[in-house]
Amino acid sequence: MTSDKVAILFxxxxxxxxxxxAGSTSWSMAFKEIYNIDAQIDRYSDIGMTDPEVARRTFEAVIGRAPTKAEFSRLLERRMHYLTESVQDSKGYHVLPGVEDLLPKLIAQGYLLGLVTGNLEAAAHIKLHRASLNRFFSFGGYGSDSPSRTELTILAMRRANVIYGGSITHDEFIAIGDTPNDIIAAHEAGIECIAVASHKYDVDTLKAAGADFVLASLLDELPFKLKM
Ligand SMILES: [Mg+2]
Incomplete structure (x- = not known):
């Protein structure tokens, strides 16, 4: 159990x-359409990287130089164009265990919920739309705010304070993520991080990466209470 919280960043x-x-499929479709190149995004990027980093690294790897601003803009547009259909068509798309019960419960209890994600803002909303999850999040920090996950986490915290007109302190925020990158970014932003071992990383790896708490899934009880 830790100090009481006000805002949770997912x-x-x-x-x-x-x-x-669906995310990497849409990048590949964009590279195929514009450059007629089969770009395997996963070869050039790590899980938990922001979209601008993924785009730049892949472009440099497959084209052999940095993109111009115009090329970068076109690539991002084509990628988001294809993302809408690749998310819709994804057979394996699913909401992770516990999420659909947890989000309305947290809102009802009085928590402020935000997003911290490497996705461009529009991409984040495209991905959440299929499961009707956008409505739970009134602020966020996105890959379109900064290629640095630490920076976009700090921005999300600022936006929470703008929207809710208060001064939510660092110890009243907590982040919830699934990768070592999420843990590092939260700590660099000065807040605690719960890691959830419901995807690619297991409990031991996330503990070793320095998570303040590790849950097997979001079916588990969260290790804090609401600050009244
Ligand atoms: Mg993640």
């Missing part, structure tokens, strides 16, 4: 939902 992929490759 990662999306591997924490709330799994799109089962």
């Amino acid at each position: 990662d999306i992929d591997g924490t709330l939902i799994v799109t089962d490759g």
Whole structure:
């Protein structure tokens, strides 16, 4: 048990939902359409990386130079165009265990819920739309805010304070994510992090990565109470 919390910052992929490759499929479709290249995104990026980082690294790897601003803009647009259909068509898309009960329960209890994700803002909403989960999140930090997960976490915290007109302190925030990158970013932003072992990383790996708490899934009870 830790100090009482006010605001909870949720990662999306591997924490709330799994799109089962829809994200990387849409990048590949964009590279195929524009450059007629088969780009295997997963070869050039790590899980938990922000979209701008993924795009830049893949472009540099397959084209052999950095993209111009115009090329980058076109690539992002084509990728989001294809993301809508690849999320819709994804056979393995699912909401992770516990999420659909937990989110309305947390809102009813009085928590402020936000997103911290490497997805571009529109991509985050495309992914959550299929499961009707956008409505729970009134603020967030996105890959379109910064290629750095630490920076976008700090921005999400600022936005929570803007929206709710208060001064939520660092120890009243907590992040929930599924990768070592999420843990590092939360700690660099000065807040605690719960890691959920419901996707690619197991409990021991997430403990070793320094998570303040590790849950097997979001069916488990959260290790804090609401600050009154
Ligand atoms: Mg994730």
